[in-house]
Amino acid sequence: MKKTWWKDSTVYQIYPRSFNDSNGDGIGDINGIIEKLDYLKDLGIDVIWLSPVYKSPNDDNGYDISDYKKIMDEFGTMEDWERLLDEMHQRGLKLIMDLVVNHSSDEHPWFQESRKSKDNPYRDYFIWRPGKDGAEPNNWESCFSGSAWQYDEATGEYYLHLFSKKQPDLNWENPKLREEVYDMMKFWLDKGIDGFRMDVINFISKVPGLPEAHNPSGKTYAWGGDYFMNGPRIHEYMQEMNKEVLSHYDVMTVGEMPGVDTEEAALYTADERDELNMVFQFEHVDLDAGPGGKWDLKPLELKDLKATFTKWQKGLEGKGWNSLYLNNHDQPRMVSRFGNDKEYRVESAKMLATFLHMMQGTPYVYQGEEIGMTNVQFETIEEYQDIETLNMYHEKVIDGGEDPGQVMESIYVKGRDNARTPIQWDDSENAGFTEGTPWLKVNPNYKEINAKQAVEDPVSVYHYYKKLIQLRKENEIIVYGSYDLILEDHPQIYAYTRTLGDEKLVVILNFSGDRPVFEMPEHVAYEAHELLINNYEVDDQEQIQSIELKPYEARVYRLK
Structure with missing residues (x-):
């Protein structure tokens, strides 16, 4: 397997509006990011993905761009941005920018x-x-x-407009438009950035003629349509973009692609096809959605999570490359969604991090994840800011007459503002995020959950992430080893092995608050074992043939 810097890296996503405010206006900004670069360097991060900082009227928090070559006033100036890039490069950190070219702003x-x-x-x-x-x-x-x-x-x-009415879709059929996009990409690459994360990039090729959509409900939800995802010219456009722009730079690319499957992802990411390095797929974050879509809540089944991750690990093995994530600016906080954010918040945050960082692929850490930040429950709809959430509430409650209490429950679980509450830096007012009034309310649990406390506590979630990231740098098997699921049918334990040449690791994860017993399968042979990382006190000499696991326990062993 070809080794590259972006496979070896750990990526940290910054959502600038909520990261750190340096000037007291309640909105995170570029100088605020510069203030925290040493924190990220200490964590062990290699690459920062910066969500959009371009000029925008902010209908969708910067994903509606009115000038692709200017910086949003609220975030600072181009000089500030250039200083950020310089300060990052001085620390050995790379920067990837968001590329939002399925649509622009209607003010462009x-x-x-x-x-x-x-x-x-x-x-x-x-x-x-x-x-x-x-x-x-x-x-x-x-x-x-x-x-x-x-x-x-x-x-x-x-x-x-596949998104807000203030986000008109660009017409990629027009070669002049494509040229403009490529020129804009070169503008940023020539400034020295290290790549792009591409927003809903598999939406850019629509089915010719834009036919009526047909599906069983008689409605078409954009996340399910065959009419604008992975359309007929998408690979042609991706190969043209690579040929005209990307191939001339040593960069990392990741495409956000709702509705992509493993076969399609292998086409997008295979080395010899010259398209992209990685995709963000959505299968695992759709597992707790009912037939009515995202807001139709259903419990997550561990067997489904195992099947999905295993399908992606095996489906791209030797063919492409996985991006590994459990949360981002569009998804709820992972410890609230996949773990237990009450009595086992610290343990389950560490377990989920182990689950992800031990797989094959490039791991993405979303801001605040490294300190175990949780979902938020604001009391009224007026306290929410996200356009998707507000539109849905209006459609269901104001227009549809649905029970507001039930709709709020869905928002508490799935709303995008869960990920967007300001970073909890310390236990001072507004969690140390701003001296002003934050653009979105801070999660009230910042007194207990904050970066200052986490950095000072040697057994915090933060220090656990630091160790995971370091282990990946020291052990090629974690990056490049092949993945195999074990104990496929166990209802509470997710366990898998990683293999590279003669080396083998076993990853043991309890996804429950119970104490199930892990039994090592007979086919996993070993004579000795070494404990690499664990989220509870463990005797390194303990026999591992049979282990009673504690709630949300995680252990990784090197087998010899």
Whole structure:
């Protein structure tokens, strides 16, 4: 297997609005990130993925870009950003930027021109269609609820927006548009960045003719459509982007791709195809969604988690590369979702980190994850900021008459603001995030859960992450070894081996608050064992043929 720096790396995602505020306006900023670089370097991070910092009206917190070559005023200046890059590179940290080119903002000059007239030179930079029988051009729905079409009176036509109506979709069929995107990518790469995370990049090729969508419910949810995910020209576009731009730089690329399966992911990430290095797939974060989609809650079954991760580990083995994540700016906090954020918060946060960092692939740490931050429960809908959450609440409660209490329960579990509450740096007011009023309320548990406490406590979640990241740097088997599931049918234990040449590791994880017994399968042969990492006190000489595990216990052994 080809060895590269981005396979060996651990990535840390910064959502700048919530990271650290340096000027007291309640909004995290670039200088605030610079203040915390030593903290990240100490953690052992190699790469920082910075969520969008471009000029934006902030309809979707920066994922609606009005100028791809300018920095948002709230975050600072281009000089601040250049200093951030310089300070990172001085510390041996790499920077990957967010590339958001499925859509722009409706305030982008391209769109302002596009809506002026049907023969404007920029008209074809976006996807415009006349209405059909006095209604929208087709029945597609936006990922953020409602129709994916917005009527524009100036020219009497509709434009497509798979997200907010302020996020019109770009028309990738237009070669001029693609050239503009490639020029913009070179602009940032020539400044010295180390790669891109590409927002919903597999949405850029739509099915020609934009046909009516058909599915059993009679509705099309964007996350399930065959009409704009992995479309007919997507691999052509990815290979063109690689040829025109990416191949000229030593960079890391990861594409966010809802609806991708292992076969498709292998096409996107195979070395010889010259497309991308990795994809973010969504299968494991859809396991606790019922037939009604994300907000339709259902309990997570461990057998489903095992089947999904095993499918991806084996499906890309020797063919492509996995990105490993359990939370990000769009997903709830992992310890609240997959662990126990009450009596076993510390233990389950460490167990989940072990689960992820011991797999084959590049691990991603989302800000605050390394101190075990949890979901939040605000009392009223007015305290939430996320457009997806607010649109859903309006559709279900205001328009649909559903029980607000039940809808709030879904928001507590799945809302994107769970991940966006400000980082809890210390136990001072506003968790040390800002001297002003935070743009989104701080989680009230910051007195107990904060980075200052975690750094000072040698057995904290933070120090456990530090050790995991260091182990990965010291043991090639953790990065490159093959993965094999054991105890497939055990309802509470997730265990797997990693193998590289003559080396073997066994990873033992209790996903429950009970005390199940781990029995080593007969086919896993060994004469001696060495404990690499553990989240409870363990006697290193203890026999491991049969182990009664404590709640949310994690152990990793090297077998000899």
